[in-house]
Amino acid sequence: MSAVREILLPRWVVPVRPEGVVLENHGVLIEAGRIAAVGHGDELRREYPDATVTELPERALIPGLVNIHTHSAMALMRGLADDLPLMRWLEDHIWPTEQRWVGAEFVRVGTDLAMAEMLRGGTTCFNDNYFFPDVTAAAADRVGMRSVIGIPIISVPTAWAQTEDEYFRRGLDMHQQLLDMPLVSSAFAPHAPYTVTDKAFHRIRSLAEEMDIPVHLHLLETAGEIQGSIDQYGLSPLDRMDVLGLLTDRLLAVHMTQLDDADIARLARAGVHVLHCPASNLKLASGICRVADLDAAGVNVAIGTDGAASNNTLDMFAETRLAALLAKGASGDPEAVPAERALSMATINGAKALGQEDRIGSIEVGKCADLAAVDLSAMETSPVHHVISHLVYAASRSQVSDVWIEGRRVVDGGALTTLDADRTAREAEQWGRRLLASDQGGAGEIRS
Ligand SMILES: CSC[C@H]1O[C@@H](n2cnc3c(O)ncnc32)[C@H](O)[C@@H]1O
Numbered sequence: 001m002s003a004v005r006e007i008l009l010p011r012w013v014v015p016v017r018p019e020g021v022v023l024e025n026h027g028v029l030i031e032a033g034r035i036a037a038v039g040h041g042d043e044l045r046r047e048y049p050d051a052t053v054t055e056l057p058e059r060a061l062i063p064g065l066v067n068i069h070t071h072s073a074m075a076l077m078r079g080l081a082d083d084l085p086l087m088r089w090l091e092d093h094i095w096p097t098e099q100r101w102v103g104a105e106f107v108r109v110g111t112d113l114a115m116a117e118m119l120r121g122g123t124t125c126f127n128d129n130y131f132f133p134d135v136t137a138a139a140a141d142r143v144g145m146r147s148v149i150g151i152p153i154i155s156v157p158t159a160w161a162q163t164e165d166e167y168f169r170r171g172l173d174m175h176q177q178l179l180d181m182p183l184v185s186s187a188f189a190p191h192a193p194y195t196v197t198d199k200a201f202h203r204i205r206s207l208a209e210e211m212d213i214p215v216h217l218h219l220l221e222t223a224g225e226i227q228g229s230i231d232q233y234g235l236s237p238l239d240r241m242d243v244l245g246l247l248t249d250r251l252l253a254v255h256m257t258q259l260d261d262a263d264i265a266r267l268a269r270a271g272v273h274v275l276h277c278p279a280s281n282l283k284l285a286s287g288i289c290r291v292a293d294l295d296a297a298g299v300n301v302a303i304g305t306d307g308a309a310s311n312n313t314l315d316m317f318a319e320t321r322l323a324a325l326l327a328k329g330a331s332g333d334p335e336a337v338p339a340e341r342a343l344s345m346a347t348i349n350g351a352k353a354l355g356q357e358d359r360i361g362s363i364e365v366g367k368c369a370d371l372a373a374v375d376l377s378a379m380e381t382s383p384v385h386h387v388i389s390h391l392v393y394a395a396s397r398s399q400v401s402d403v404w405i406e407g408r409r410v411v412d413g414g415a416l417t418t419l420d421a422d423r424t425a426r427e428a429e430q431w432g433r434r435l436l437a438s439d440q441g442g443a444g445e446i447r448s
């Protein structure tokens with residue numbers, strides 16, 4: 001957190017709230033990690049003559065992006081298994097690799113690699129769901145990245161826990177440790193309806209209420225999931241979650257590609273948040289989430305990348321653009337998810353899903369100074385007719401020049417300030433060699 005006053009003077013401020021607004025020649029005053037004022041640049045300089053001034057020519061200053069669904073450590077599994085449907089991808093490739101390799105050091109390096117990628121691309125907060133969450137939390141705390149770390153619950157034994165009971169035990173211990181990490185908080189993260197028992201879901205419902213934390217769950221990812229649930233429980237996954245008392249505004253439902261009109265009305269009534277991962281859904285051919293209809297029904301939709309093994313990037317610019325385009329193509333309505341709404345889904349809607357709407361997700365006085373500066377002077381975004389259009393439809397993450405989290409500059413002119421990029425790249429390379437040597441039946445590339 002910076003102790004001094006700093007005025008950021010970009011060419012444009014895109015506060016996100018109100019949606020669609022662009023403020024030209026305005027600035028943002030940061031004090032003690034918070035946004036203390038937003039106003040005309042000249043006036044801020046006059047009013048706060050003691051403040052450090054940071055000029056950001058031709059930059060658009062936006063709220064930091066919120067990646068609402070990640071498995072950070074899976075950055076080490078990028079490209080390991082592509083072009084497969086979900087269950088073959090998981091059962092034949094990802095789970096065997098995780099059984100063999102996932103441990104504390106794997107998760108530490110994978111999380112560092114993912115955070116390096118996310119920070120450089122303008123993401124300031126991620127909502128994670130993976131094994132060794134204590135290690136992910138410690139890495140995020142060390143780097144100074146805002147995050148919500150899932151307490152994984154799954155009936156599959158791993159190196160982190162053998163039984164659902166042990167997942168709870170270790171997860172609750174981790175929740176206590178996180179109380180000392182100012183940028184890190186926790187959520188329950190049951191893996192999916194097909195890997196978590198009713199008993200565990202009951203316990204999650206009551207503990208989540210008691211601890212006042214969200215429940216982050218892969219749900220309705222594929223048609224096969226619905227049929228499997230009907231076969232096993234005599235209920236669709238959505239009906240089962242309803243019976244278990246989980247369809248509430250605490251639920252962050254990831255994927256949701258199999259919705260009918262009645263489901264959408266039900267989600268809207270219950271206040272369930274939908275975490276939309278368009279690249280992963282398309283790549284695994286899981287289905288398409290009806291984002292335009294959800295949005296029209298008043299459901300809060302936020303955007304996430306999913307893990308790098310199914311996306312295969314952690315690029316929130318690409319994901320947001322894809323979300324806007326896919327909503328139009330899938331609904332047949334070019335007005336569906338306009339650029340302004342897509343940007344909201346990548347920022348304030350993520351904040352809302354996490355219950356942090358009063359702290360992050362927009363540039364408003366009193367909120368944390370989690371910000372990203374995007375250089376629009378690049379040829380690819382010149383001339384600038386419409387700033388938000390450029391941010392969503394034309395700009396790429398490589399145009400992010402600077403990033404602040406709680407007022408601390410974590411990316412400075414494209415360089416990471418709190419994470420050693422060279423060391424992380426070297427460590428990731430070493431893990432890559434190990435995984436390749438063990439050849440768990442991965443991508444099957446022919447290398448000579
Ligand atoms: C306990 S959560 C981590 C668990 O989830 C697996 N995973 C990653 N992406 C997906 C997805 O899209 N659907 C279902 N499961 C997924 C990951 O490999 C871990 O085993």
Ligand SMILES: [Zn+2]
Nearest residue numbers: 071218306307
């Ligand atoms: Zn996922």
